[in-house]
Amino acid sequence: MASYRIALIPGDGVGAEIxxxxxxxxxxxxxxxxxxxxxxxxxxxxxRYLDVGAMMPGDALETLAEFxxxxxxxxxxxxxxxxxxxxxxxxxxxxxxxxxxxLRPIKLYPGVATPIATASPExxxxxxxxxxxxxxxxxxxxxxxxxxxxxxxxQTGVFTWKGCERAIRYxxxxxxKRNKLGGSPAGRVTNCTKSNALxxxxxxxxxxxxxxATDYPDIETDxxxxxxxxxxxxxxxxxxxxxxxxxxxxxxxxxxxxMLQGGMGFAxxxxxxxERTFPSMFEPIHGSAPKYTGKRVVNPIATVEAVRMMLExxxxxxxxxxxxxxxxxxxxxxxxxxxxxxGSDRTHEMGAAVVAAMRASA
Numbered sequence: 227m228a229s230y231r232i233a234l235i236p237g238d239g240v241g242a243e244i245x246x247x248x249x250x251x252x253x254x255x256x257x258x259x260x261x262x263x264x265x266x267x268x269x270x271x272x273x274r275y276l277d278v279g280a281m282m283p284g285d286a287l288e289t290l291a292e293f294x295x296x297x298x299x300x301x302x303x304x305x306x307x308x309x310x311x312x313x314x315x316x317x318x319x320x321x322x323x324x325x326x327x328x329l330r331p332i333k334l335y336p337g338v339a340t341p342i343a344t345a346s347p348e349x350x351x352x353x354x355x356x357x358x359x360x361x362x363x364x365x366x367x368x369x370x371x372x373x374x375x376x377x378x379x380x381q382t383g384v385f386t387w388k389g390c391e392r393a394i395r396y397x398x399x400x401x402x403k404r405n406k407l408g409g410s411p412a413g414r415v416t417n418c419t420k421s422n423a424l425x426x427x428x429x430x431x432x433x434x435x436x437x438x439a440t441d442y443p444d445i446e447t448d449x450x451x452x453x454x455x456x457x458x459x460x461x462x463x464x465x466x467x468x469x470x471x472x473x474x475x476x477x478x479x480x481x482x483x484x485m486l487q488g489g490m491g492f493a494x495x496x497x498x499x500x501e502r503t504f505p506s507m508f509e510p511i512h513g514s515a516p517k518y519t520g521k522r523v524v525n526p527i528a529t530v531e532a533v534r535m536m537l538e539x540x541x542x543x544x545x546x547x548x549x550x551x552x553x554x555x556x557x558x559x560x561x562x563x564x565x566x567x568x569g570s571d572r573t574h575e576m577g578a579a580v581v582a583a584m585r586a587s588a
Contacts, residue, residue, distance in 0.1 A: 228261040230540060233293040233505070238271050238312075239514025240524045240573075241299025247526040247577035248297050251533045251549060254581045258588045259545040266293075270315060272307040281307075281315040287322045295536050296507035299529075300514040321359050323504035325497035326389065327396050328356035328476060329535065330511075332483035337557040338492060339567070342460055345486045349464040353400055354483060356476025357393035358497060360384045361427075363473045385427045385472075390434040396500060397470035398442045406467045411446040415439070418471035418479060420452050431472060456482055484511070491525030491566045494532035498539065506539055508532040522573040525564040527553060530580050552583035 232252065236245040249265055256263045268289075270282035281301075283289070290296055296319070302312045319325070334340060334350035364384035371377050394417075401413030417435045421428035432449075439447045450458060452475045458465065459482055471479060484493035490512035497507040510528030518524055530553055538546035556562060562579040563569025571579075 228542075230256075230261065230263050230294045231292070232263060232265045232536075233290050233296045234265050234267040234299075235270050235296065235301075236267060236299040237301045237514060238273070238303045238306075239300055239516040239519050241271075241301075241514060243520070243522050243573050244510060244524060244526050244529040245297065245299045247573065248299075248529050248533050250577050250581055251530050251584075252537075254584050255533070255537060255542070255545040255549060258548065258584060259542060261542060261545075271301070272303040272312055275307050275312065281312060282318075287319070290319070290323070290505060293505050295505050295540060297532065297536065298507055298509040300510065300512065302514050303516050305516065317363065317365065319507060320497050323497075323499055323507070324359065325499050325504070325506055326357065326359045326393055327496075327498040327500060328354075328358035328473075329496035329498050330354040330356060330476070330480040330483065331494070331531075331535070332480070332487050334487045335492070335554055335557045337560045338488035340486060340488045342463075342486050344460060345463055350486050351406065352459075352463065352466045352469060352483060352486075353397075353404065354469045354471060354476055354480050355393060355397035355400065356471050356480065357389060357473050358476075359473075360386060360389045361473035363477075383427050383472075383474075385430050387430075387434060390431055390472075391438055394435050394438045394470045395441075397468050398438060398445055401445050401468040402442065404467065407446070410444060412444050414446040414448055414465075414467040415442075416448040416450055416455070416466055416469045418450060418452050418455050418469050418475050420475070422451060428472075435470065452479065455479060459483065459486065480511070489525075489566055490528065491564065492527050492531070494528045494535060496532070496535045496539065506536075508536040508539075523565045524573050525566050526573050526577045527557070527580075530577065548584055548587070549580075551587065552580050555583045555587070556580050 236242040252263045275281045332352040336347045362383040366382040367380040401415045405412045419428045421432045495511045534549040556579045562571045
């Protein structure tokens with residue numbers, strides 16, 4: 227029997243209550259599909275920072291390296307710790323474990339309302355591949371004469387051929403795997419760029435994209451400047467298959483993608499090391515929502531979706547598909563709806579409904 231060790235980092239705000247739902251679904255998937263799941267929880271958070279002056283211990287990466295995968299609840303509480311301080315924990319894990327692919331599926335399930343009129347389950351099925359370890363979030367730069375009228379701030383984006391190529395190549399591989407267009411071409415990869423204005427970093431990014439594309443004659447190429455892409459996401463979401471984007475641009479367009487799929491309560495992400503040299507990390511992307519802490523009103527579907535992605539990455543494809551089907555059945559039935567969906571059901575009630583759907587179809 228396969229066995230997996232999963233590290234849990236509930237984090238801040240509503241993190242603890244959504245982590246409970248992650249464990250609930252993991253346990254059910256293991257029970258139904260015949261594998262074992264062992265979890266260990268770590269209290270790395272803003273509260274820990276206030277107590278000891280660090281979000282996580284110095285040997286955190288060594289500790290996490292012993293696990294098969296990581297589930298992250300949510301990090302950040304600006305009322306306690308500045309966001310640029312708390313976010314360093316997430317960036318440290320991403321870079322330390324070379325999780326160079328940020329995987330963001332954008333899918334609208336039947337039964338979910340969206341504020342975007344052009345979005346429907348038939349039109350919204352997009353996969354954004356965001357470069358996740360360098361680019362604009364490389365933490366290179368500094369201050370000069372800070373606090374004076376002559377103050378200067380420098381933030382330097384770092385784009386390496388290796389870093390761009392491997393993320394873009396992953397996007398082409400996923401387009402081939404998805405086979406969304408179902409023929410010749412099998413898929414489409416849109417290059418999200420801004421090379422008309424960023425005449426070094428994004429021109430370089432485009433060169434790498436063009437280089438990689440020559441290895442995939444079965445995949446259609448496409449290009450959109452990031453500002454135009456935000457418009458096209460809304461106007462014609464059905465056009466998009468796979469989108470590859472730099473760290474900053476990918477971060478921005480996927481929040482718009484979350485609105486296409488019905489809101490932040492449905493959006494999940496994976497921080498993936500495709501070679502499996504290090505554990506990958508999966509998370510809902512809605513943030514810690516401190517004002518809702520303890521009220522159990524947050525939609526856990528993003529968390530369940532993160533578990534689905536984790537299972538797929540671990541190779542438990544049948545279990546992952548089962549979780550996805552249970553999400554679709556639960557949302558499609560419309561009998562359980564959390565606050566963001568216009569209902570009054572609680573976090574744990576939605577989680578329980580998904581598990582019930584899993585067991586009913588086992």
